[in-house]
Structures are given as C-alpha cells and as structure tokens.
Amino acid sequence: MKILRWLALTLLGASGFAAAQGTSTKEVKEIEFKSLNPRQYEDVINEKWQEITVKAKLFVPNNPSSPKAPAMIVLHGSGGISDGRELSYGEKFNSLGMYSLVIDSYLSRGVDKMPYARRLFEISTFAQASDAIAALDYISKLNYIDESKIGVIGFSFGGVTSYQLNLENITSKISKSNKKFAANINLYGPCQFNFETPKLTNIPFLFIGGEKDEALDIETCRKQFNNLNKKDINSKFLTIPDAHHAWEVNSPLTYQRIPNLRDCHTIYNETGLMLTIRNDGVMAPFSPDKPAGFGGCIKPGYTIGKNTNAEKIADDYIKNFLQEVFK
Numbered sequence: 001m002k003i004l005r006w007l008a009l010t011l012l013g014a015s016g017f018a019a020a021q022g023t024s025t026k027e028v029k030e031i032e033f034k035s036l037n038p039r040q041y042e043d044v045i046n047e048k049w050q051e052i053t054v055k056a057k058l059f060v061p062n063n064p065s066s067p068k069a070p071a072m073i074v075l076h077g078s079g080g081i082s083d084g085r086e087l088s089y090g091e092k093f094n095s096l097g098m099y100s101l102v103i104d105s106y107l108s109r110g111v112d113k114m115p116y117a118r119r120l121f122e123i124s125t126f127a128q129a130s131d132a133i134a135a136l137d138y139i140s141k142l143n144y145i146d147e148s149k150i151g152v153i154g155f156s157f158g159g160v161t162s163y164q165l166n167l168e169n170i171t172s173k174i175s176k177s178n179k180k181f182a183a184n185i186n187l188y189g190p191c192q193f194n195f196e197t198p199k200l201t202n203i204p205f206l207f208i209g210g211e212k213d214e215a216l217d218i219e220t221c222r223k224q225f226n227n228l229n230k231k232d233i234n235s236k237f238l239t240i241p242d243a244h245h246a247w248e249v250n251s252p253l254t255y256q257r258i259p260n261l262r263d264c265h266t267i268y269n270e271t272g273l274m275l276t277i278r279n280d281g282v283m284a285p286f287s288p289d290k291p292a293g294f295g296g297c298i299k300p301g302y303t304i305g306k307n308t309n310a311e312k313i314a315d316d317y318i319k320n321f322l323q324e325v326f327k
Helices: 002-011 041-045 087-096 116-122 125-139 157-164 168-174 218-229 308-325
Strands: 026-036 051-063 069-075 098-105 145-155 182-185 193-195 203-210 236-240 252-256 267-268 275-277 283-285 302-304
Touching: 026 087, 026 125, 041 125, 041 168, 051 087, 051 125, 069 087, 069 125, 069 157, 069 168, 087 098, 098 125, 098 145, 125 145, 125 157, 125 168, 157 182, 157 193, 182 267, 182 308, 203 218, 203 308, 218 236
Parallel strands: 069 098, 069 145, 145 182, 182 203, 193 267, 203 236
Antiparallel strands: 026 051, 051 098, 252 302, 267 275, 275 283
C-alpha cells in the first residue's frame, strides 16, 4: 500500500506536490523542545553553549502513508520563515503522507524582529543545526513517526546548516542520542563555508541550486558536494536553469540590497576558529561580534523572488529523492 501511494504521487508530476495543499493537512500543532545555542564553531568544539527552548510547528497529515510515517524537519533561511516557503513545505510534505516540523530558530532566540544584517550575524548555522538535531530527538520519540525515516531540508542559510549536518564534526558534538537523519536536502545554501578536516557521514544528500543565483557560485557548490564523497546512488547535485535565489517566496522577482556573502570563503579549523579570506588574500580570524572582520568580501545584494517553474522542478526533484530514500 505504501509503495502504491508513493507511485501515485510520483505519477502526478511536478504539479502534484502543490496540488494536494489545502486538503493534505489535518492540523498544525505548536510545540516546544530544548535545544542549544552555540554562536560559532569554537563553541561546538568546546561544548560551550546555553540551553534554550525552541518553538516549532508540527504539520499533521490527513492521510499518513503508514501508521508510523516518515517526517521532514524544515529549516528556514536568513530571512526567517518566509511567505510561500517553509510553512508551505509543511503542507507539501503532508501531501506525501509525511509529518513535517517547521522550526523557527529566530523567534526561539528573540531575534526575529532585528534588522536583517544584524540577525544574520546574531544566530549561527551551528545554533540551527542544534535545533535540527534536538528536533530529530524529539519527533523520533513520537509513536506515529518512523524514526528510521526522518529527513531534514534547509533553505539558503538553512541549506548551509543542512550541509553541516552531513558532518560528524557537528553532529557528534551536539547529539547525545546518536540518532541519524535518513535524508538531507540543501536548497540553494551558499557553499563557501568549509572545514579543514571534515568528517563525513553516509546520509543521502540532495543539493538543488539555481544557475542564475547570485548568492552562490554553482561550481563552488559542485566542488563542495563532490568533497562529501557520497557513495549512495540517491545523493545528487541538481541545478535549475534560469532560477535565481528563493524561487518559492511569494514576492516579485527583484534585486534586493541585502548582505551577499558569496565571496566570503571561509574555513573552520580543528580548534573551531573561523578563518575568512580577505580581499587581500590573507586568511583572517572572524568573530560574529565583529562582522567587519570579513574584510570587505560582503557584496551589496542578489535577486530574490517567485519563479513558479523553478519551484515545480525543485518539487519534482525533492519528491523523487524522498521516494527513493524512504521506500
């Protein structure tokens, strides 16, 4: 029965993902769970963090694919939860008979009303990774979710977090339960953040990026993906022609003057120090308390906005990936 359900959904085509929205969600539950708040990689290495309470929305499907169904954890971008994106994917995953948990890492830390540029340096991807791992621990204990079929998807900033969740450097330090994600999806997360000595996992990983996205360099992303050395047949690096950044967001396609870190190539070393290549080519330490330490590599903006065709293509990629990983 489960296989037939997946097959039927696949045959609906790219538009079928969105077509079931509105009737696919039974209810949305407000939930809370404990997480950690590392501000930088050094805090992860030294286990220097504070415990916090994280807020999230659990989307419950009308028709779960099985008594113990798969689930996806959704990580927002640097703009926070955006109209047409994270909450919409909560419903989209419900249309596949899956549960979905949308985490608000900004609201949970009281920075959701801060100006964009300040918020960008106030919350780290390592804090968001902590939220994802805590969420994995939380929902894996729910008796209606299959703990062996829990995945994570991140958008932009959340995509950087998704990439980091491929690495034991992060997960082994933060997770105390040793639970593993079964699937990992990065939608257009910038790829210039790397680790000096990455410790790889075997989690199936899907990267989707737009070929016209000014917020990332697609060849840098391809190189980062290849360096993960994924051996499974499901891991894929996929691109979408004529797609810019954040194609799901319900706003006109426009160039926005917000910080663009595309050229801020960064390496995290074994002590946890974050080193950024400045304009003069010198590797310099960076602190979130002094973002000017990026050394002038921050550019003024990039194009964001709705591209329905790109969204349909990405949805088809995501469905096919999850169909294979969770079957």
